[in-house]
Amino acid sequence: MAGDADWGNLGTQDWQAGRASQRKRAFLSTGLGVLASSETYSLPVSSSSWEPPVGTPFLSGPCTSSSEAQAMAETPSQSPKNPRVSGVTVQLEMKPLWEEFNQLGTEMIVTKAGRRMFPTFQVKILGMDTLADYALLMDFIPLDDKRYRYAFHSSAWLVAGKADPATPGRVHFHPDSPAKGAQWMRQIVSFDKLKLTNNLLDDNGHIILNSMHRYQPRFHVVFVDPRKDSERYAQENFKSFIFTETQFTAVTAYQNHRITQLKIASNPFAKGFRESDPDSWSTPSALSWGPTI
Amino acid sequence: MAGDADWGNLGTQDWQAGRASQRKRAFLSTGLGVLASSETYSLPVSSSSWEPPVGTPFLSGPCTSSSEAQAMAETPSQSPKNPRVSGVTVQLEMKPLWEEFNQLGTEMIVTKAGRRMFPTFQVKILGMDTLADYALLMDFIPLDDKRYRYAFHSSAWLVAGKADPATPGRVHFHPDSPAKGAQWMRQIVSFDKLKLTNNLLDDNGHIILNSMHRYQPRFHVVFVDPRKDSERYAQENFKSFIFTETQFTAVTAYQNHRITQLKIASNPFAKGFRESDPDSWSTPSALSWGPTI
Protein backbone atom coordinates (compact mmCIF):
# COMPACT_ATOMS: atom_id res chain seq x y z
CA MET A 1 0.00 0.00 0.00
CA ALA A 2 2.48 2.61 1.10
CA GLY A 3 6.19 2.66 0.68
CA ASP A 4 8.38 3.44 3.61
CA ALA A 5 11.19 5.35 2.00
CA ASP A 6 12.28 8.30 4.10
CA TRP A 7 12.32 11.17 1.69
CA GLY A 8 13.70 13.44 4.31
CA ASN A 9 11.63 16.12 5.92
CA LEU A 10 10.12 19.06 4.16
CA GLY A 11 12.95 20.52 2.14
CA THR A 12 14.33 23.98 2.12
CA GLN A 13 11.65 26.58 2.01
CA ASP A 14 12.10 30.24 2.61
CA TRP A 15 9.62 32.65 4.03
CA GLN A 16 9.52 35.43 1.54
CA ALA A 17 6.01 34.54 0.60
CA GLY A 18 3.80 36.76 -1.46
CA ARG A 19 0.68 38.67 -0.65
CA ALA A 20 -2.55 36.76 -0.60
CA SER A 21 -4.01 37.25 -4.02
CA GLN A 22 -7.35 37.98 -2.44
CA ARG A 23 -8.56 34.94 -0.79
CA LYS A 24 -9.08 33.82 2.71
CA ARG A 25 -6.04 33.84 4.86
CA ALA A 26 -6.66 32.20 8.17
CA PHE A 27 -3.72 31.67 10.38
CA LEU A 28 -2.74 28.41 11.81
CA SER A 29 -0.27 27.72 14.43
CA THR A 30 0.91 24.29 13.50
CA GLY A 31 3.89 22.17 13.79
CA LEU A 32 5.08 23.55 10.49
CA GLY A 33 5.25 26.98 11.99
CA VAL A 34 2.76 29.74 11.46
CA LEU A 35 0.98 28.76 8.30
CA ALA A 36 -0.93 31.25 6.26
CA SER A 37 -3.77 29.66 4.41
CA SER A 38 -4.60 30.72 0.89
CA GLU A 39 -2.87 30.60 -2.41
CA THR A 40 0.75 29.81 -2.11
CA TYR A 41 3.08 30.75 0.65
CA SER A 42 6.59 30.08 1.58
CA LEU A 43 7.26 28.80 5.03
CA PRO A 44 10.17 28.05 7.20
CA VAL A 45 9.63 24.44 7.36
CA SER A 46 9.38 21.97 10.00
CA SER A 47 12.54 20.33 10.90
CA SER A 48 15.53 21.33 12.89
CA SER A 49 17.77 20.71 9.94
CA TRP A 50 17.95 23.00 6.98
CA GLU A 51 18.64 20.95 3.93
CA PRO A 52 19.82 22.59 0.74
CA PRO A 53 17.52 21.25 -1.99
CA VAL A 54 20.15 21.17 -4.67
CA GLY A 55 22.79 18.57 -4.35
CA THR A 56 20.73 16.74 -1.81
CA PRO A 57 19.59 13.32 -2.86
CA PHE A 58 15.96 13.79 -1.89
CA LEU A 59 15.09 10.62 -3.53
CA SER A 60 17.38 7.80 -2.79
CA GLY A 61 15.00 5.03 -3.67
CA PRO A 62 13.52 4.16 -7.03
CA CYS A 63 12.05 7.39 -8.29
CA THR A 64 10.85 6.92 -11.80
CA SER A 65 9.01 3.68 -11.42
CA SER A 66 5.43 4.49 -12.09
CA SER A 67 4.22 1.83 -9.72
CA GLU A 68 0.93 0.54 -8.51
CA ALA A 69 1.29 1.91 -5.00
CA GLN A 70 -1.80 3.75 -3.78
CA ALA A 71 0.03 6.37 -1.82
CA MET A 72 3.67 6.63 -1.04
CA ALA A 73 3.64 7.91 2.50
CA GLU A 74 6.70 9.35 4.09
CA THR A 75 7.40 7.74 7.39
CA PRO A 76 10.24 9.37 9.25
CA SER A 77 11.16 6.70 11.69
CA GLN A 78 12.61 9.08 14.22
CA SER A 79 9.34 10.72 15.24
CA PRO A 80 6.07 9.05 16.17
CA LYS A 81 3.06 10.67 14.54
CA ASN A 82 0.07 12.22 16.23
CA PRO A 83 -2.92 9.87 15.92
CA ARG A 84 -4.73 12.74 14.21
CA VAL A 85 -2.52 12.24 11.16
CA SER A 86 -1.06 8.77 11.50
CA GLY A 87 -4.20 7.09 10.24
CA VAL A 88 -4.72 9.39 7.30
CA THR A 89 -4.78 7.73 3.90
CA VAL A 90 -4.74 9.41 0.53
CA GLN A 91 -5.82 8.24 -2.87
CA LEU A 92 -4.74 9.93 -6.10
CA GLU A 93 -7.57 10.80 -8.47
CA MET A 94 -7.24 10.32 -12.22
CA LYS A 95 -4.48 7.88 -11.56
CA PRO A 96 -4.81 6.19 -14.98
CA LEU A 97 -4.40 9.55 -16.71
CA TRP A 98 -1.38 10.42 -14.59
CA GLU A 99 0.15 7.09 -15.48
CA GLU A 100 -0.49 7.64 -19.15
CA PHE A 101 1.33 10.96 -18.98
CA ASN A 102 4.08 9.54 -16.81
CA GLN A 103 4.81 6.81 -19.30
CA LEU A 104 5.48 9.48 -21.93
CA GLY A 105 7.37 11.71 -19.50
CA THR A 106 5.04 14.34 -18.11
CA GLU A 107 5.75 17.96 -18.94
CA MET A 108 4.20 20.92 -17.17
CA ILE A 109 4.23 24.39 -18.66
CA VAL A 110 5.58 27.22 -16.55
CA THR A 111 4.88 30.83 -17.51
CA LYS A 112 5.59 34.23 -16.08
CA ALA A 113 1.94 34.70 -15.15
CA GLY A 114 1.58 31.19 -13.75
CA ARG A 115 0.08 28.11 -15.39
CA ARG A 116 -2.12 25.45 -13.86
CA MET A 117 -1.04 21.84 -13.84
CA PHE A 118 -2.69 19.31 -16.07
CA PRO A 119 -3.65 16.79 -14.96
CA THR A 120 -4.77 18.63 -11.84
CA PHE A 121 -3.52 17.13 -8.59
CA GLN A 122 -6.61 15.75 -6.87
CA VAL A 123 -6.94 13.38 -3.97
CA LYS A 124 -9.52 11.52 -1.97
CA ILE A 125 -8.78 11.50 1.75
CA LEU A 126 -9.61 8.92 4.37
CA GLY A 127 -8.95 8.44 8.04
CA MET A 128 -9.01 11.99 9.33
CA ASP A 129 -10.48 12.91 12.67
CA THR A 130 -13.81 14.29 11.57
CA LEU A 131 -13.82 17.07 14.13
CA ALA A 132 -10.18 18.14 14.00
CA ASP A 133 -8.80 20.99 11.91
CA TYR A 134 -6.39 20.22 9.11
CA ALA A 135 -4.52 22.23 6.53
CA LEU A 136 -3.67 20.63 3.19
CA LEU A 137 -0.75 21.80 1.16
CA MET A 138 1.64 20.93 -1.62
CA ASP A 139 5.22 21.60 -2.47
CA PHE A 140 7.60 20.49 -5.19
CA ILE A 141 10.98 18.99 -4.70
CA PRO A 142 13.71 18.62 -7.33
CA LEU A 143 14.03 15.03 -8.46
CA ASP A 144 17.74 15.49 -9.02
CA ASP A 145 20.29 18.26 -9.47
CA LYS A 146 20.34 18.14 -13.24
CA ARG A 147 19.25 20.35 -16.05
CA TYR A 148 17.76 18.61 -19.09
CA ARG A 149 17.23 19.24 -22.74
CA TYR A 150 15.14 17.38 -25.28
CA ALA A 151 16.64 15.82 -28.37
CA PHE A 152 13.91 16.09 -30.97
CA HIS A 153 15.56 13.75 -33.43
CA SER A 154 15.75 10.91 -30.95
CA SER A 155 12.67 11.98 -29.00
CA ALA A 156 14.58 11.63 -25.77
CA TRP A 157 15.60 13.73 -22.81
CA LEU A 158 19.29 14.31 -22.28
CA VAL A 159 21.12 15.61 -19.26
CA ALA A 160 22.27 19.11 -20.15
CA GLY A 161 24.33 19.79 -17.08
CA LYS A 162 24.08 20.61 -13.41
CA ALA A 163 20.91 22.14 -12.06
CA ASP A 164 20.42 25.90 -12.08
CA PRO A 165 20.35 27.65 -8.71
CA ALA A 166 17.37 26.48 -6.69
CA THR A 167 14.21 28.52 -6.88
CA PRO A 168 12.57 29.93 -3.73
CA GLY A 169 10.91 26.93 -2.12
CA ARG A 170 7.28 27.75 -1.76
CA VAL A 171 4.30 25.75 -0.60
CA HIS A 172 0.76 26.02 -1.82
CA PHE A 173 -1.99 25.82 0.78
CA HIS A 174 -5.27 24.47 -0.41
CA PRO A 175 -7.46 27.60 -0.25
CA ASP A 176 -10.03 25.87 1.96
CA SER A 177 -7.43 25.38 4.68
CA PRO A 178 -7.95 25.12 7.51
CA ALA A 179 -11.05 22.96 7.63
CA LYS A 180 -12.42 20.04 9.59
CA GLY A 181 -11.55 16.49 8.64
CA ALA A 182 -15.19 15.87 7.84
CA GLN A 183 -15.14 18.61 5.23
CA TRP A 184 -11.92 17.43 3.58
CA MET A 185 -13.22 13.87 3.37
CA ARG A 186 -16.63 14.89 2.06
CA GLN A 187 -15.45 15.03 -1.52
CA ILE A 188 -12.39 15.04 -3.75
CA VAL A 189 -9.87 17.71 -2.85
CA SER A 190 -8.63 19.51 -5.93
CA PHE A 191 -5.56 21.71 -6.23
CA ASP A 192 -6.82 23.49 -9.30
CA LYS A 193 -5.85 26.91 -8.04
CA LEU A 194 -2.20 25.96 -7.88
CA LYS A 195 -0.07 27.61 -10.56
CA LEU A 196 3.48 27.08 -11.69
CA THR A 197 5.76 29.90 -12.74
CA ASN A 198 9.34 30.39 -13.83
CA ASN A 199 9.40 33.95 -12.55
CA LEU A 200 11.86 34.10 -9.68
CA LEU A 201 10.38 37.40 -8.59
CA ASP A 202 6.82 36.11 -8.66
CA ASP A 203 4.54 38.23 -6.55
CA ASN A 204 1.40 36.15 -6.78
CA GLY A 205 2.37 33.36 -4.48
CA HIS A 206 2.75 30.82 -7.26
CA ILE A 207 5.08 27.86 -7.13
CA ILE A 208 8.41 28.82 -8.66
CA LEU A 209 10.25 26.17 -10.67
CA ASN A 210 13.22 26.03 -12.98
CA SER A 211 12.35 25.20 -16.56
CA MET A 212 14.01 22.08 -17.94
CA HIS A 213 14.29 20.60 -14.45
CA ARG A 214 12.45 17.62 -13.02
CA TYR A 215 10.17 17.83 -10.00
CA GLN A 216 8.20 15.64 -7.65
CA PRO A 217 4.93 17.07 -6.28
CA ARG A 218 4.42 16.34 -2.61
CA PHE A 219 1.22 16.48 -0.63
CA HIS A 220 1.05 17.29 3.08
CA VAL A 221 -1.70 16.81 5.62
CA VAL A 222 -1.18 19.03 8.64
CA PHE A 223 -3.15 18.69 11.84
CA VAL A 224 -3.80 22.12 13.26
CA ASP A 225 -2.75 21.58 16.85
CA PRO A 226 -4.79 23.73 19.23
CA ARG A 227 -2.12 23.55 21.93
CA LYS A 228 -0.33 26.77 22.73
CA ASP A 229 3.13 25.37 22.23
CA SER A 230 2.15 23.48 19.12
CA GLU A 231 5.42 24.40 17.45
CA ARG A 232 7.05 21.82 19.64
CA TYR A 233 5.00 19.09 18.04
CA ALA A 234 6.02 19.96 14.51
CA GLN A 235 7.17 16.53 13.53
CA GLU A 236 4.19 14.72 14.94
CA ASN A 237 1.46 16.77 13.38
CA PHE A 238 1.93 16.30 9.68
CA LYS A 239 2.02 13.43 7.25
CA SER A 240 3.31 13.65 3.71
CA PHE A 241 2.48 11.71 0.58
CA ILE A 242 4.30 11.23 -2.67
CA PHE A 243 2.83 9.82 -5.86
CA THR A 244 5.69 9.04 -8.16
CA GLU A 245 3.39 8.99 -11.16
CA THR A 246 2.92 12.77 -10.77
CA GLN A 247 6.53 13.73 -11.32
CA PHE A 248 7.24 15.94 -14.31
CA THR A 249 9.65 18.13 -16.19
CA ALA A 250 8.96 21.87 -16.07
CA VAL A 251 9.07 23.45 -19.54
CA THR A 252 8.21 26.77 -21.14
CA ALA A 253 7.03 25.00 -24.29
CA TYR A 254 6.18 21.36 -24.80
CA GLN A 255 9.06 19.26 -26.03
CA ASN A 256 7.57 15.82 -26.59
CA HIS A 257 4.87 15.93 -29.23
CA ARG A 258 3.11 12.97 -27.70
CA ILE A 259 2.68 14.94 -24.48
CA THR A 260 1.17 17.82 -26.42
CA GLN A 261 -1.26 15.48 -28.11
CA LEU A 262 -2.26 13.81 -24.86
CA LYS A 263 -2.84 17.20 -23.23
CA ILE A 264 -5.02 18.27 -26.14
CA ALA A 265 -6.91 15.00 -26.04
CA SER A 266 -7.57 15.08 -22.31
CA ASN A 267 -7.75 18.72 -21.20
CA PRO A 268 -11.18 20.25 -21.88
CA PHE A 269 -9.66 23.72 -22.20
CA ALA A 270 -7.54 22.55 -25.11
CA LYS A 271 -10.51 21.17 -27.00
CA GLY A 272 -9.99 23.82 -29.65
CA PHE A 273 -6.95 22.00 -30.90
CA ARG A 274 -8.59 18.62 -31.42
CA GLU A 275 -8.75 17.58 -35.06
CA SER A 276 -12.00 15.73 -34.70
CA ASP A 277 -12.26 12.17 -33.44
CA PRO A 278 -14.40 12.67 -30.36
CA ASP A 279 -13.75 9.02 -29.66
CA SER A 280 -9.98 8.69 -29.70
CA TRP A 281 -9.94 9.65 -26.05
CA SER A 282 -8.01 6.66 -24.98
CA THR A 283 -4.85 4.67 -24.68
CA PRO A 284 -1.93 6.09 -26.56
CA SER A 285 0.80 3.53 -26.80
CA ALA A 286 2.98 3.08 -23.80
CA LEU A 287 6.49 4.43 -24.02
CA SER A 288 9.28 3.87 -21.60
CA TRP A 289 10.67 7.02 -20.12
CA GLY A 290 13.97 7.84 -18.62
CA PRO A 291 16.81 10.29 -19.01
CA THR A 292 19.22 8.98 -21.58
CA ILE A 293 22.76 9.48 -20.32
CA MET B 1 -23.61 57.61 11.69
CA ALA B 2 -25.73 54.78 12.90
CA GLY B 3 -29.40 54.76 13.65
CA ASP B 4 -30.64 53.18 16.80
CA ALA B 5 -33.90 51.65 15.71
CA ASP B 6 -34.45 48.26 17.24
CA TRP B 7 -35.37 46.07 14.31
CA GLY B 8 -36.00 43.18 16.56
CA ASN B 9 -33.63 40.28 16.73
CA LEU B 10 -32.84 37.95 13.90
CA GLY B 11 -36.18 36.94 12.54
CA THR B 12 -37.68 33.55 12.13
CA GLN B 13 -35.28 31.13 10.57
CA ASP B 14 -35.71 27.44 10.34
CA TRP B 15 -33.02 24.82 10.22
CA GLN B 16 -33.84 22.81 7.20
CA ALA B 17 -30.74 23.99 5.49
CA GLY B 18 -29.41 22.40 2.38
CA ARG B 19 -26.27 20.51 1.63
CA ALA B 20 -23.16 22.52 1.08
CA SER B 21 -22.91 22.95 -2.64
CA GLN B 22 -19.29 21.91 -2.48
CA ARG B 23 -17.46 24.49 -0.63
CA LYS B 24 -15.77 24.70 2.67
CA ARG B 25 -17.97 24.03 5.62
CA ALA B 26 -16.27 24.79 8.86
CA PHE B 27 -18.29 24.65 11.97
CA LEU B 28 -18.60 27.41 14.42
CA SER B 29 -20.08 27.36 17.78
CA THR B 30 -21.31 30.86 18.20
CA GLY B 31 -23.93 32.79 19.93
CA LEU B 32 -26.21 32.19 16.98
CA GLY B 33 -26.09 28.51 17.55
CA VAL B 34 -24.04 26.06 15.58
CA LEU B 35 -23.27 27.87 12.41
CA ALA B 36 -22.26 26.06 9.30
CA SER B 37 -20.02 28.15 7.15
CA SER B 38 -20.39 28.07 3.42
CA GLU B 39 -23.03 28.95 0.95
CA THR B 40 -26.36 29.47 2.53
CA TYR B 41 -27.78 27.78 5.54
CA SER B 42 -30.80 28.07 7.65
CA LEU B 43 -30.32 28.40 11.33
CA PRO B 44 -32.37 28.43 14.46
CA VAL B 45 -31.69 31.90 15.39
CA SER B 46 -30.50 33.61 18.39
CA SER B 47 -33.13 35.06 20.52
CA SER B 48 -35.43 33.68 23.12
CA SER B 49 -38.41 34.99 21.24
CA TRP B 50 -39.61 33.42 18.06
CA GLU B 51 -41.11 36.08 15.91
CA PRO B 52 -43.30 35.17 12.98
CA PRO B 53 -41.88 37.14 10.05
CA VAL B 54 -45.21 37.72 8.43
CA GLY B 55 -47.47 40.14 10.13
CA THR B 56 -44.66 41.43 12.24
CA PRO B 57 -43.80 45.04 11.68
CA PHE B 58 -40.07 44.57 11.34
CA LEU B 59 -39.69 48.10 10.28
CA SER B 60 -41.59 50.57 12.30
CA GLY B 61 -39.60 53.60 11.31
CA PRO B 62 -39.24 55.23 7.94
CA CYS B 63 -38.29 52.42 5.62
CA THR B 64 -38.07 53.77 2.13
CA SER B 65 -36.05 56.87 2.78
CA SER B 66 -32.81 56.31 0.97
CA SER B 67 -30.87 58.32 3.50
CA GLU B 68 -27.32 59.41 3.96
CA ALA B 69 -26.61 57.19 6.94
CA GLN B 70 -23.40 55.20 6.61
CA ALA B 71 -24.63 52.11 8.34
CA MET B 72 -27.84 51.50 10.16
CA ALA B 73 -26.71 49.39 13.08
CA GLU B 74 -29.16 47.52 15.16
CA THR B 75 -28.68 48.17 18.81
CA PRO B 76 -30.87 46.03 21.02
CA SER B 77 -30.89 47.99 24.22
CA GLN B 78 -31.51 44.97 26.42
CA SER B 79 -28.14 43.31 25.86
CA PRO B 80 -24.68 44.84 26.05
CA LYS B 81 -22.41 43.81 23.21
CA ASN B 82 -19.12 42.00 23.41
CA PRO B 83 -16.29 44.47 22.75
CA ARG B 84 -15.21 42.20 19.92
CA VAL B 85 -18.27 43.34 17.96
CA SER B 86 -19.41 46.55 19.58
CA GLY B 87 -16.75 48.63 17.86
CA VAL B 88 -17.29 47.14 14.43
CA THR B 89 -18.26 49.57 11.71
CA VAL B 90 -19.44 48.77 8.22
CA GLN B 91 -19.45 50.81 5.04
CA LEU B 92 -21.59 49.93 2.01
CA GLU B 93 -19.69 49.77 -1.27
CA MET B 94 -21.19 51.13 -4.50
CA LYS B 95 -23.49 53.23 -2.39
CA PRO B 96 -24.19 55.72 -5.20
CA LEU B 97 -25.28 52.88 -7.48
CA TRP B 98 -27.49 51.38 -4.79
CA GLU B 99 -29.09 54.78 -4.30
CA GLU B 100 -29.68 55.16 -8.00
CA PHE B 101 -31.50 51.84 -8.05
CA ASN B 102 -33.34 52.58 -4.84
CA GLN B 103 -34.72 55.80 -6.21
CA LEU B 104 -36.31 53.85 -9.04
CA GLY B 105 -37.40 51.01 -6.77
CA THR B 106 -34.85 48.22 -6.91
CA GLU B 107 -35.94 44.89 -8.33
CA MET B 108 -34.04 41.63 -7.94
CA ILE B 109 -34.68 38.63 -10.16
CA VAL B 110 -35.42 35.33 -8.49
CA THR B 111 -35.20 32.10 -10.48
CA LYS B 112 -35.57 28.44 -9.78
CA ALA B 113 -31.83 27.89 -10.24
CA GLY B 114 -30.89 30.96 -8.20
CA ARG B 115 -29.88 34.42 -9.41
CA ARG B 116 -27.17 36.70 -8.07
CA MET B 117 -28.05 40.13 -6.80
CA PHE B 118 -27.10 43.20 -8.76
CA PRO B 119 -25.73 45.40 -7.42
CA THR B 120 -23.74 42.91 -5.37
CA PHE B 121 -23.82 43.50 -1.64
CA GLN B 122 -20.30 44.54 -0.72
CA VAL B 123 -18.96 46.14 2.42
CA LYS B 124 -15.80 47.56 3.88
CA ILE B 125 -15.30 46.64 7.53
CA LEU B 126 -13.58 48.51 10.30
CA GLY B 127 -13.01 48.05 14.00
CA MET B 128 -12.70 44.28 14.27
CA ASP B 129 -10.28 42.62 16.64
CA THR B 130 -7.54 41.70 14.21
CA LEU B 131 -6.84 38.36 15.86
CA ALA B 132 -10.37 37.21 16.64
CA ASP B 133 -12.46 34.93 14.47
CA TYR B 134 -15.60 36.26 12.86
CA ALA B 135 -18.27 34.87 10.61
CA LEU B 136 -20.07 37.22 8.23
CA LEU B 137 -23.52 36.46 7.01
CA MET B 138 -26.64 37.92 5.45
CA ASP B 139 -30.32 37.34 5.66
CA PHE B 140 -33.38 38.97 4.20
CA ILE B 141 -36.38 40.18 6.11
CA PRO B 142 -39.79 41.07 4.67
CA LEU B 143 -40.29 44.80 4.60
CA ASP B 144 -44.01 44.37 5.17
CA ASP B 145 -46.70 41.70 4.92
CA LYS B 146 -47.94 42.74 1.52
CA ARG B 147 -47.89 41.33 -1.95
CA TYR B 148 -47.38 43.81 -4.79
CA ARG B 149 -48.10 44.14 -8.45
CA TYR B 150 -46.81 46.64 -10.97
CA ALA B 151 -49.16 48.88 -12.91
CA PHE B 152 -47.42 49.37 -16.24
CA HIS B 153 -49.65 52.23 -17.37
CA SER B 154 -48.90 54.34 -14.32
CA SER B 155 -45.44 52.89 -13.80
CA ALA B 156 -46.18 52.35 -10.16
CA TRP B 157 -46.30 49.53 -7.66
CA LEU B 158 -49.66 48.73 -6.12
CA VAL B 159 -50.49 46.65 -3.11
CA ALA B 160 -52.01 43.43 -4.41
CA GLY B 161 -52.99 41.91 -1.11
CA LYS B 162 -51.64 40.25 1.95
CA ALA B 163 -48.25 38.55 1.81
CA ASP B 164 -47.98 34.94 0.70
CA PRO B 165 -46.90 32.41 3.32
CA ALA B 166 -43.39 33.16 4.51
CA THR B 167 -40.53 31.36 2.81
CA PRO B 168 -38.04 29.29 4.82
CA GLY B 169 -35.83 31.86 6.50
CA ARG B 170 -32.31 31.12 5.45
CA VAL B 171 -29.06 32.87 6.05
CA HIS B 172 -26.09 33.05 3.73
CA PHE B 173 -22.65 32.72 5.28
CA HIS B 174 -19.88 34.44 3.47
CA PRO B 175 -17.88 31.47 2.15
CA ASP B 176 -14.67 32.69 3.76
CA SER B 177 -16.24 32.38 7.22
CA PRO B 178 -14.82 31.95 9.71
CA ALA B 179 -11.78 34.15 9.33
CA LYS B 180 -9.73 36.56 11.41
CA GLY B 181 -10.71 40.21 11.72
CA ALA B 182 -7.48 41.12 9.97
CA GLN B 183 -8.49 39.11 6.94
CA TRP B 184 -12.00 40.55 6.73
CA MET B 185 -10.68 44.09 7.00
CA ARG B 186 -7.92 43.56 4.46
CA GLN B 187 -10.19 44.28 1.54
CA ILE B 188 -13.78 44.70 0.47
CA VAL B 189 -16.00 41.79 1.44
CA SER B 190 -18.24 40.75 -1.43
CA PHE B 191 -21.33 38.58 -1.27
CA ASP B 192 -21.20 37.66 -4.92
CA LYS B 193 -21.85 33.99 -4.29
CA LEU B 194 -25.22 34.73 -2.75
CA LYS B 195 -28.16 33.72 -4.93
CA LEU B 196 -31.86 34.36 -4.70
CA THR B 197 -34.48 31.80 -5.61
CA ASN B 198 -38.23 31.46 -5.58
CA ASN B 199 -38.02 27.69 -5.26
CA LEU B 200 -39.46 26.75 -1.89
CA LEU B 201 -37.82 23.33 -2.18
CA ASP B 202 -34.44 24.72 -3.06
CA ASP B 203 -31.70 22.25 -2.39
CA ASN B 204 -28.70 24.44 -3.11
CA GLY B 205 -28.76 26.55 0.00
CA HIS B 206 -29.90 29.67 -1.79
CA ILE B 207 -31.94 32.41 -0.20
CA ILE B 208 -35.63 31.72 -0.77
CA LEU B 209 -37.89 34.72 -1.36
CA ASN B 210 -41.46 35.31 -2.49
CA SER B 211 -41.73 37.03 -5.82
CA MET B 212 -43.61 40.33 -5.78
CA HIS B 213 -42.70 40.89 -2.15
CA ARG B 214 -40.37 43.49 -0.69
CA TYR B 215 -37.25 42.64 1.29
CA GLN B 216 -34.55 44.26 3.35
CA PRO B 217 -31.10 42.66 3.19
CA ARG B 218 -29.42 42.46 6.57
CA PHE B 219 -25.75 41.98 7.31
CA HIS B 220 -24.45 40.29 10.46
CA VAL B 221 -21.02 40.22 12.02
CA VAL B 222 -20.63 37.30 14.40
CA PHE B 223 -17.73 36.95 16.78
CA VAL B 224 -16.82 33.28 17.05
CA ASP B 225 -16.66 32.89 20.79
CA PRO B 226 -14.05 30.30 21.78
CA ARG B 227 -15.70 29.70 25.17
CA LYS B 228 -17.29 26.31 25.67
CA ASP B 229 -20.68 27.66 26.65
CA SER B 230 -20.65 30.29 23.95
CA GLU B 231 -24.31 29.69 23.22
CA ARG B 232 -25.06 31.57 26.37
CA TYR B 233 -23.49 34.72 24.94
CA ALA B 234 -25.59 34.69 21.81
CA GLN B 235 -26.88 38.20 22.12
CA GLU B 236 -23.53 39.72 22.92
CA ASN B 237 -21.52 38.23 20.12
CA PHE B 238 -23.13 39.58 17.01
CA LYS B 239 -23.86 42.96 15.53
CA SER B 240 -26.22 43.57 12.65
CA PHE B 241 -26.34 46.25 10.00
CA ILE B 242 -29.09 47.44 7.72
CA PHE B 243 -28.65 49.65 4.70
CA THR B 244 -32.08 50.86 3.69
CA GLU B 245 -30.85 51.74 0.21
CA THR B 246 -30.43 48.02 -0.50
CA GLN B 247 -34.07 47.09 -0.07
CA PHE B 248 -35.77 45.65 -3.12
CA THR B 249 -38.76 43.88 -4.61
CA ALA B 250 -38.22 40.26 -5.65
CA VAL B 251 -39.51 39.59 -9.17
CA THR B 252 -39.35 36.80 -11.73
CA ALA B 253 -39.17 39.33 -14.56
CA TYR B 254 -38.37 43.01 -14.40
CA GLN B 255 -41.41 45.23 -14.09
CA ASN B 256 -40.03 48.76 -14.22
CA HIS B 257 -38.33 49.42 -17.54
CA ARG B 258 -36.04 51.97 -15.95
CA ILE B 259 -34.70 49.29 -13.65
CA THR B 260 -34.00 47.04 -16.61
CA GLN B 261 -32.15 49.81 -18.37
CA LEU B 262 -30.09 50.67 -15.30
CA LYS B 263 -29.15 47.01 -14.83
CA ILE B 264 -28.09 46.77 -18.47
CA ALA B 265 -26.14 49.98 -18.18
CA SER B 266 -24.31 49.04 -15.01
CA ASN B 267 -23.95 45.24 -14.95
CA PRO B 268 -20.98 44.06 -17.05
CA PHE B 269 -22.68 40.73 -17.70
CA ALA B 270 -25.58 42.48 -19.38
CA LYS B 271 -23.34 44.41 -21.74
CA GLY B 272 -24.79 42.46 -24.64
CA PHE B 273 -28.00 44.43 -24.35
CA ARG B 274 -26.48 47.88 -24.53
CA GLU B 275 -27.48 49.79 -27.64
CA SER B 276 -24.26 51.73 -27.90
CA ASP B 277 -23.49 54.85 -25.88
CA PRO B 278 -20.52 53.67 -23.87
CA ASP B 279 -20.78 57.02 -22.08
CA SER B 280 -24.34 57.16 -20.83
CA TRP B 281 -23.24 55.32 -17.73
CA SER B 282 -24.63 57.91 -15.39
CA THR B 283 -27.47 59.64 -13.62
CA PRO B 284 -30.88 58.59 -14.74
CA SER B 285 -33.43 61.05 -13.48
CA ALA B 286 -34.53 60.66 -9.92
CA LEU B 287 -37.96 59.20 -9.36
CA SER B 288 -39.81 59.02 -6.14
CA TRP B 289 -40.72 55.53 -5.14
CA GLY B 290 -43.34 54.20 -2.88
CA PRO B 291 -46.27 51.85 -2.87
CA THR B 292 -49.31 53.69 -4.20
CA ILE B 293 -52.41 52.99 -2.16
Place this chain on the structure above:
DNA sequence: AGTTTGTCACCTAGGTGGCAAAGT
Protein backbone atom coordinates in the same frame (compact mmCIF):
# COMPACT_ATOMS: atom_id res chain seq x y z
C1' DA C 1 20.74 26.35 -31.58
C1' DG C 2 18.09 26.15 -27.85
C1' DT C 3 14.86 28.49 -24.93
C1' DT C 4 11.56 32.07 -23.66
C1' DT C 5 7.94 35.55 -24.42
C1' DG C 6 3.79 37.65 -26.02
C1' DT C 7 -0.25 37.43 -28.76
C1' DC C 8 -3.93 34.94 -30.65
C1' DA C 9 -8.00 31.94 -31.87
C1' DC C 10 -10.57 28.75 -29.62
C1' DC C 11 -12.28 26.63 -25.91
C1' DT C 12 -14.90 26.03 -20.84
C1' DA C 13 -17.79 27.99 -17.39
C1' DG C 14 -21.12 30.81 -16.07
C1' DG C 15 -23.76 35.52 -15.49
C1' DT C 16 -27.19 38.80 -18.43
C1' DG C 17 -31.97 40.20 -20.12
C1' DG C 18 -35.12 39.03 -24.14
C1' DC C 19 -38.81 36.53 -25.52
C1' DA C 20 -42.10 33.05 -26.66
C1' DA C 21 -44.58 29.69 -24.39
C1' DA C 22 -46.65 27.80 -20.48
C1' DG C 23 -48.97 28.31 -15.95
C1' DT C 24 -52.46 29.88 -12.92
Place this chain on the structure above:
DNA sequence: ACTTTGCCACCTAGGTGACAAACT
Protein backbone atom coordinates in the same frame (compact mmCIF):
# COMPACT_ATOMS: atom_id res chain seq x y z
C1' DA D 1 -54.70 39.28 -16.91
C1' DC D 2 -50.90 38.48 -14.58
C1' DT D 3 -46.90 35.72 -13.48
C1' DT D 4 -43.51 32.15 -14.26
C1' DT D 5 -40.54 29.11 -17.02
C1' DG D 6 -37.22 27.60 -20.38
C1' DC D 7 -34.28 28.60 -23.90
C1' DC D 8 -31.43 31.74 -26.34
C1' DA D 9 -27.79 35.09 -28.03
C1' DC D 10 -24.51 37.72 -26.05
C1' DC D 11 -21.57 38.93 -22.69
C1' DT D 12 -17.41 38.36 -18.80
C1' DA D 13 -13.63 35.74 -17.10
C1' DG D 14 -10.17 32.85 -17.72
C1' DG D 15 -7.69 28.25 -19.23
C1' DT D 16 -5.57 25.97 -23.82
C1' DG D 17 -1.62 25.19 -27.29
C1' DA D 18 0.09 27.42 -31.74
C1' DC D 19 3.16 30.40 -33.54
C1' DA D 20 6.15 34.16 -34.65
C1' DA D 21 9.33 36.99 -32.58
C1' DA D 22 12.71 37.88 -29.20
C1' DC D 23 16.21 36.48 -26.31
C1' DT D 24 20.77 34.41 -24.91
